[in-house]
Amino acid sequence: MEDIDEMGTKVELYVYDLTKGAAAMMSQLLIGRHLDGVWHTAIVAYGREYFFGPSGIQSIRPGSTELGEPLRVEKIGDTFLPYSVFLEYINGLGTSKFAPGTYHLLRLNCNSFSDEVSNFLVGCGIPKYILDLPEEILKTPIGQALAPLIETLANSASAGFTVGQRFVEPRIQREVSPEYQLLNTAIEEARLNSIALEARRNELNEKLAKKERKKKKKKKEKRDKTSRDSGSESNSTGYSNSVSMADSEVAEMQPTNGDMAAEMLPSDRVLQMEADERREAEERKRQRDPPIVFKDSMDVAVEFEAFCNLLEGKLNDTERINLDELRQYVLENEGSWALGDNFLNFIGRILYDKSLVADVRVKLLNILAIAALKDDVILLLHQDRREHTIMNYAFDIDRHTVEEQLPLAQFMANMFENLSSSEWLLYISDWQHNNQNISNIRVTTKVAVHSLLSELSDLQVRGVAIIHNIACKEVKTVVFDDVVVELTMALLQYFNGNPSEEYLYASMKALARFAQISGQEVPQLIQMIGPEPNKFRGVSKRVDEMIDEVNKKLR
Structure with missing residues (x-):
């Protein structure tokens, strides 16, 4: 197979008629001249469709907007720019010239964006018949009538978002009925209650x-x-x-x-x-495939003693009881029944009280990372489903110090040690956090991606572990529908580095699983973005075996 940098990436222009043929039939009558259509365009490259609207730069699967299939597809050329460069470029446009709120129907629209991106990728713009659509036509009643359709189009996809300096593809929004959401929530609550009752029993x-x-x-x-x-x-x-x-x-x-x-x-x-x-x-x-967990990375007794010393004189009577409950659970190997009903309030106080020194949060997260290995940690998680104290904190991983991020990622990786807690991490029932709909699988994915793309090698190792563990879980494909692209893109960016054999194997194994799960989407991303898996051939026999599995899906 040719090297991806030598073969280049095809760049196409998707052309849509916003009037669905009405302009061709009625333009002569309405404005005194014939128009074939009123054009909306998008650039398709690296396996995704990019366009600009009132919400900013949008990214979606090719041809899956509200407009359906394009009226025509025109090949603009081939680009030899690495995908990482394109991501940086799009990220820059999305926070400057084409930021949300800058859209103008006449002066800065979808065609302006397509022309600029086309020039960047292949050195030439889009056809002049699209750019030269007279301004006075769009000022007519038919032009103004298109504004609501453009707004609908923009709302059909979620805007890209930034993690650090990287532009990350968003998940595709799906319309889910309230009845489905209620049923899904009820099912998951019933499962959690069943697990909790079983553990208590x-x-x-x-x-x-x-x-x-x-x-x-x-x-x-x-x-x-x-x-x-x-x-x-x-x-x-x-x-x-x-x-x-x-x-x-x-x-x-x-x-x-x-x-x-x-x-x-x-x-x-x-x-x-x-x-x-x-x-x-x-x-x-x-x-099952054994998960990657971290069992001997710290002495829980030492961590607990340091934790207690940092909290000396800072707890009320109830919190001192909670501290003793934690001691019984992690040091005396008492069951999770030792944790009282208000134990999560204690956890929330430590995590969110900024009057406490940062190191107290680090020590707590270290302790929780060890507790995550226990087979009855599901009862602690069951408490968290009410306020989402732990999972909200985990979702905000990019806002925490690096010292907190490391044990937080280790906590997530270690929860794959047991079947019940690992299944809990992949639940899709969502809730609101900072005006966002998030779920356990979204939190798990964000922690994994952020960790893998970190510059800190120890955090990268935790990211590899989480993604490997997600990939090796035997769950229904629907769980991965909204996250498999994001996880794959993170892996491909990670491959641009120089991972050791151990973590290269775990990552390539995850990529092979995602390729099997997704059908076409992941193989297309691998071919479009690279690097070519064969780049790593010869590192070890087991890595070669995983490369062979990936290549089967690329044929």
Whole structure:
């Protein structure tokens, strides 16, 4: 396969008639001259359609605007500019000349944008018959009538947004019915409640089981004592009496069906069922691709002691109780039942109270990153679904210090250790945060992309881990519909660096999975953006195997 820089990228102009043929039929009558159409244009390059409207620069899948398929497609030429350069350029336009709010129907419109981008990419502008559409025509009633359609067109796609200095493609907005949203929310709440109840039931049943074992032990000790006390009498009465005593012990140890049912409820029978369920879960866990997690990166006891020292004299009585609950959970290995109902209020105080030193947040996030490895952390997450304290904080990762970003990304990566918490990270039910609709999968994706594209190598490693773990989850394709492009683009930018073999393998493996999941979109991005996967051939045998998997989808 040719090198992507040598073969170039095709640049096309999509031409739409905003009047849908009405101009050709009625323009002579309305304005005294014939028009073939009133044109809206967009530039298609690197597998995406870019155009300009009242909301700024828009990006969408080619041909998927409100206007449908273009009236015609004209090839402008080929560009040999790297996609990263194009992203920087678009980002600059989107924050200056073509920023949201600068649109003007006559002076700065979609065709002005197409002409400028075309000149940048291939060195020539768009056809003059489009640019030379007389201004007086657009001032006529038919021209003014097009303004609402242009507004609708602009609202059909979400504006690009900036992460650091990078222009990131937005997800495509889909119209979701209120009934679907309510149903989806209800389903996820039911799942969370079920998980929470199951975890709570496990805790209670474990306690009941301990009591049952103690009770049986005492009965056995009492039975043994009775046997010893009656030993002389048994010896004098002979063999038959000894057999009778043995039979009675067996009868006591093996109760009748009625006694067995009574004795097994509510603990033994439930415990047996749950033991079977745990074995099945463990089997599923063994069969899945192991996640990349960080288990030994810190000493939780040291972190907790430093955390307590930083909070000395700064907590009220309730918060001191919460601190002790956290100690029981992470140091004494008590179950998550130890965390009270208001524990998330304590977490929120530490994360959002700016009167506290920044290091106290770092220590808390380090502790939470270790707690994320516990199989019952889902109960803590279940509390968070009400106020989204943790997930809102995670979504704002780019606003936090680098020292906070690192354990925050590690917390997200470690939550893939267990099936229940990893599934929770991919939920699609959304809520409002800072006037944005976000969801667990959107938060997880943002943390992953931001971390991977960071200049800090340790943070990049956490980003690789999260994206690898997302890719290896066996979930329905719908989960990835809105994020697979963003994750793929982040991986391709990461490949422009020089990743080590370990993280190159994990990243290439994720790319191969995304290519399988998405169908055409990811392979197109790989071919358009690069770098060519074969660039890394020969690094190791397992990397070559992943490259082969990717190449199968590129043919």
